[in-house]
Amino acid sequence: MDPSKVDIPPLKDLTIDNITENVHMINSRTPDPRLKYILERLVSHMHDFARETRLSTDEWMAGIEFLTAVGKKCTDVRQEFILLSDTLGLSLLVDSIDHPKPPASTEGTVLGPYHTHDAHHQDLGTEISHDPDGTPLLCLCTVKDTAGRPIKDVKIDVWETDSKGSYDVQYENYSNPDGRAVLKSDENGVFWYKAIVPVPYSIPHDGPVGKMLRTLGRHPWRPSHMHFMFEKEGFDHLITALYLRGDPYETSDAVFGVKESLIIDLDTVTPDQAKKYDIKEGSKLLTYEFVLVTDEETRNLRDEEARKAMKKLGRENMKILHGLPVPDVD
């Protein structure tokens, strides 16, 4: 690239006090206003972090080495950067920003690193877990809109660990999906399947994120839960999970995902239910009514909250485009 085309004032003699504005200046030559805004905030925060901590070269190098180790730990079935984001509360925060929920709807929570695209489409009533050591669980759920109308043909991903607290992909000899399925709600918004009672499990902690948790005196455990993901044209994508009440890790989830509205009590299936749904008597029963929000409701809420956030920041030269603030250059 021809350096004479770099049409900004000379970048020279940069100091603790003027480096940030100069980095903004050269980055701001991107034609993408959203990228420009993101980079501006990223660089400002990163530099302020270094200034406020008086970050030493040794600490900076420890950070470089930590991030490198996190990257090296990532494989097709292990995403250590997502774990890092989860354990520092960023994942929950981003989900809350991107998927604001009106009061009557089902709250979202962290996706976690174990959703895959391997799960098979199954008929309602399928057995998603084939772990003989699991406690049988009948899941009998509905999905509705905020007006209480059932929604049919919703694509629903469900996934859970086996009775030892491991997801299928965590096994070295993993070949076929287990403990997960893709279902479709029926005419009445009902979807049901057979699973096993979720157990607490620890997030993978044999890597750099585990080491960080130990250094911080934190445990790597998540309370027992089952994951759900809902997709239906016209509705906001819902990523959520249901948690079992009374779990020892209910109040100290390593990834901050627990919400009171998502905590459930399991029942026991009645003899009639056992017969109707062809499941062993005495099996556990999970029931829940999920409420989806339309894309339009979500969009309006997201725009409104983005506008409020910009106002709070005192940023008046911004407009909201697809729910995202961008500099208003008109």
Next chain:
Amino acid sequence: MDPSKVDIPPLKDLTIDNITENVHMINSRTPDPRLKYILERLVSHMHDFARETRLSTDEWMAGIEFLTAVGKKCTDVRQEFILLSDTLGLSLLVDSIDHPKPPASTEGTVLGPYHTHDAHHQDLGTEISHDPDGTPLLCLCTVKDTAGRPIKDVKIDVWETDSKGSYDVQYENYSNPDGRAVLKSDENGVFWYKAIVPVPYSIPHDGPVGKMLRTLGRHPWRPSHMHFMFEKEGFDHLITALYLRGDPYETSDAVFGVKESLIIDLDTVTPDQAKKYDIKEGSKLLTYEFVLVTDEETRNLRDEEARKAMKKLGRENMKILHGLPVPDVD
């Protein structure tokens, strides 16, 4: 770990507005006050970044994928996270914070990713570059303290690219160090060696950082320079470089390293010098007087600047320990 030992209020129902303080709370159980402060600032800035940009899930995932790619690109001889830090101005900032310089001393600048520990200790007068296509350069330098007294026995690392702009370790068949040496200053603080005239070169841009620069409309070039690192007991470690005046990239260095006081004009060796130093007549000549700062001066300056920064932040409950702010828990 026994969850009943997690002696903090329940982490539940975390929202955009309260997630940050809750992450601080569980992280603050570390016994290391410095780590506690660093994590508190890191999490605050990361969360504020997400809140201020209204970061979307797709953008968050793009960030996760970018960081993963950066980690994957790192090898023993390629540090893509350092490149990222360099190109976002963080490296220069950290160096400026950690190595404050009083007015009369030599300024520091970015280390860059190509310093190695492979260079051999050489006698003064050594030829550090064996590139036959390079323009011969005699380097005749001194190293003094801020009172103008020569410093002997300083360990000096010098390193530069070959005439094509590549460091030794960038070649696939790299086995022996070239373009680098470790020297020692003599009784008069003098150190001299034979090198080649530095040329501009681009930082490696075949990875994710290169892609980022292209997206931002930035070039990956660094102006011609030679690297220096000085070590001597009792003096602050100096990492710096000298830049050739008039280089096309002098005012748009991809890593923000250029400082006016580090820009030099090359001379031509005189016939007498050519004879004395056994170098071809007409060779180029680099002279420079480096001025080191004592550890004590640096420490005092660092403490003073850290105190000022804490005052500016309004953080009154901090003390400065080894130049680094930590919460004052006494």
